[in-house]
Structure formats: structure tokens, C-alpha cells
Amino acid sequence: MAEDGPGSPAPQWAEESIPPMQIRVLGCSGSIAAGCRTTSYLIGADILVDAGTGVGDLTLEEMAAIDHILVSHSHLDHVLAIGLLADSVTRRRDAMQRPPVQVHALPETLDALRRHIFNGVIWPDFTRLPSAEHPVLTLHPFAVGDVLQLGGRPIEVLPAAHTVPAVGFAAFTNDGGAWVFTGDTGPNPALWARLAQLDVRMLVIETAFRDDELALARVSRHLCPALLNAELAGLTQATEVCITHVKPGELETVMAEIAQLQTPHHIRPLVSGQTLVLAERGAVADERRPG
Numbered sequence: 001m002a003e004d005g006p007g008s009p010a011p012q013w014a015e016e017s018i019p020p021m022q023i024r025v026l027g028c029s030g031s032i033a034a035g036c037r038t039t040s041y042l043i044g045a046d047i048l049v050d051a052g053t054g055v056g057d058l059t060l061e062e063m064a065a066i067d068h069i070l071v072s073h074s075h076l077d078h079v080l081a082i083g084l085l086a087d088s089v090t091r092r093r094d095a096m097q098r099p100p101v102q103v104h105a106l107p108e109t110l111d112a113l114r115r116h117i118f119n120g121v122i123w124p125d126f127t128r129l130p131s132a133e134h135p136v137l138t139l140h141p142f143a144v145g146d147v148l149q150l151g152g153r154p155i156e157v158l159p160a161a162h163t164v165p166a167v168g169f170a171a172f173t174n175d176g177g178a179w180v181f182t183g184d185t186g187p188n189p190a191l192w193a194r195l196a197q198l199d200v201r202m203l204v205i206e207t208a209f210r211d212d213e214l215a216l217a218r219v220s221r222h223l224c225p226a227l228l229n230a231e232l233a234g235l236t237q238a239t240e241v242c243i244t245h246v247k248p249g250e251l252e253t254v255m256a257e258i259a260q261l262q263t264p265h266h267i268r269p270l271v272s273g274q275t276l277v278l279a280e281r282g283a284v285a286d287e288r289r290p291g
């Protein structure tokens, strides 16, 4: 946590000794193409952060082990695998007598899922299937600032500034270090105010567009490298920064523009299939590349 900053400290682990936090990058692209999957991260074995097309790379067993889905906002690239995963794991979780998979999101996001996806037209209502008494999915509202305890791991809901109600998340190691995912967001002063109070070990931040698409970035409330640069000025210390949500075919251009920025941070693109390991303070961060 921050040494002497104002505000509330980082939430702590509920349990005493937990292995380092592993985050599997299932999808980190702004859209789809061969090799490009949309936003999805797996924290440990049981917590999914967003449910983009990257979820399709999990085995059925891995999908069935997911107990919680955190949803940053209602856009299709972040939610489309919720209903598909529910369909896939229903029998297996039933056979294992597992409780429903809990979907956590803002009330507006849950309402959008109910009205526009689980409406019996786009997809069946898996909050009432296989039976209303024992559904495969349950919906759980949260608010910005809430700290959820999911399988013993504290996860804080962070503000985002997008075209629909949206959030980011901070997942904490047992010594208070934070893995931060911004979600889809344009310029977001409230985020930097909160992060100034946390020990940010790794920041996953979106950069959806190239600099010559600044106008598009502004209207769709995303970032481009110039906007990213202004945002990163809000980080109080040099930080490991990972870029996500770049559109297919644009990664080289966007990263070349980011390489021109004058910044103290270590910035690199995320790669789908990689596993991020968030080390304890003083330990060396480890990382596995795909295949």
C-alpha cells in the first residue's frame, strides 16, 4: 500500500498464506481476427475478469472451475462468452454439485445483460436454467469502491469513463500489491486519484486507437497513445504497464507511437496466452509466455 498517502489502504487477504497471483491473459485485443481474442483474464482458476472471445481457449474443465465472473461493462466484446460459458458448464457443475457461477457487475450492466442477452431471444435466461431453483448463473450488483472477497481474494471495483456505465478492477496480493485493469476507458481522473493510494505492481491499460484516430478515441471514450501519455502522468511511481484492447492489425503502429513517449514507465503489449505472475514485494516477477 502507499507508504503515507491519504485515503483507505489496500484491502488485505482474508487468509494468511496464498501463492503469488497468476493471471492468464485469455484475450487482450480490441476485436477479433485469427490470433486476436477479445478481453478476458483468468485470475487463479476461479475468477474470470470479463468474458470476451478469449474464454473459448479454456478447456471445459477450466471453464467449470470458474466461480466468479467480473464484468467491466456491457459491451459485446466483454460479455459475449458469459452465456456460452453458462451453457457449456451447466451439466458439469451440476454433476459436481457446484453452486451457481456468480456474475458481478454494476446494476446497469446486469440490467443490460438481463434485457438484451438473457431475454429468450438472443439467448436463454441462464439465471433460471437448468431450473429457477438451481440456476447456473446468479447476478450480483456492485458499486465503484466496493471490495469484493472472491474465494478469499480481495478485488476492488475501480471507476472507468466509457460510453456506458463501466468499471475497472484491482486484485490484491497478500502483501497489498495491486494488479490493476482499467477496463475500457477514456481520460479517467478518478482512477488516478485512487491508484495514488495503492501499491500498483502492474497496470493493464487500454489503448484502443492510433494517434491519428484521436477524434474516434474521444467520441468512443477510449485511449490513443497521446491520451495514454497524459493518463500515465497520474501514476506516482515508475510502474510495469501492459497495453491491451488494441484493434487487430494496429498493434505495431500503436506500440511504435507509445515507444516515442517520454515516460518513466516500462510499457509493453499484452500477448494472449501469456500468464502474468504478480510477485510479492521484493521478489522477482516471473512470467510465462504462451507455448
Ligand SMILES: [Zn+2]
Pocket (backbone or CB within 6 Å): 073, 075, 162, 184
Ligand atoms: Zn467498451
Ligand SMILES: [Zn+2]
Pocket (backbone or CB within 6 Å): 030, 039, 075, 077, 078, 184, 245
Ligand atoms: Zn471493449
